[in-house]
Amino acid sequence: MDFSADGKHIQVSTSTYARQVHEVPSGKMVTEAALVERITWATWTSILGDEVLGIWPRNADKADVNCACVSRAGLNLVTGDDSGLVKLFDFPCSEKFARHKRYSGHSAHVTNARFACDDKFVVSAGGSDRSLFVWKCQ
Known part of the structure; x- marks a missing residue:
């Protein structure tokens, strides 16, 4: 869940891989795309949305990308x-199959x-390797 910079909206990703934006505190869903596009987010941890379209590799299943996080400066x-x-x-990463740096180490x-x-640093948590x-960041 992410809050907008003004605290008036939240965004969530559902278990059915849908991005939803809601007003705070009413909880009313925002469906107008133009309004959603104008929202500035204080944080971004969603794997869904036009801003992160490029994270998906070719032939990827929606369950293949597990997490995302935008840096505090909003650049990465x-x-x-x-x-x-x-x-x-x-960031934003809106072009399909965007260029990126890859780091390997986790076993799964x-x-x-x-x-x-x-x-300056990223912390990642592995599932099966429990590390x-x-x-x-360079």
């Missing part, structure tokens, strides 16, 4: 996937990845 996006890869993209799926408070990796 990190993802973790079922292949055990941590990928670093420019990456369950989560987040930028550290200064955006935490700290990556230096």
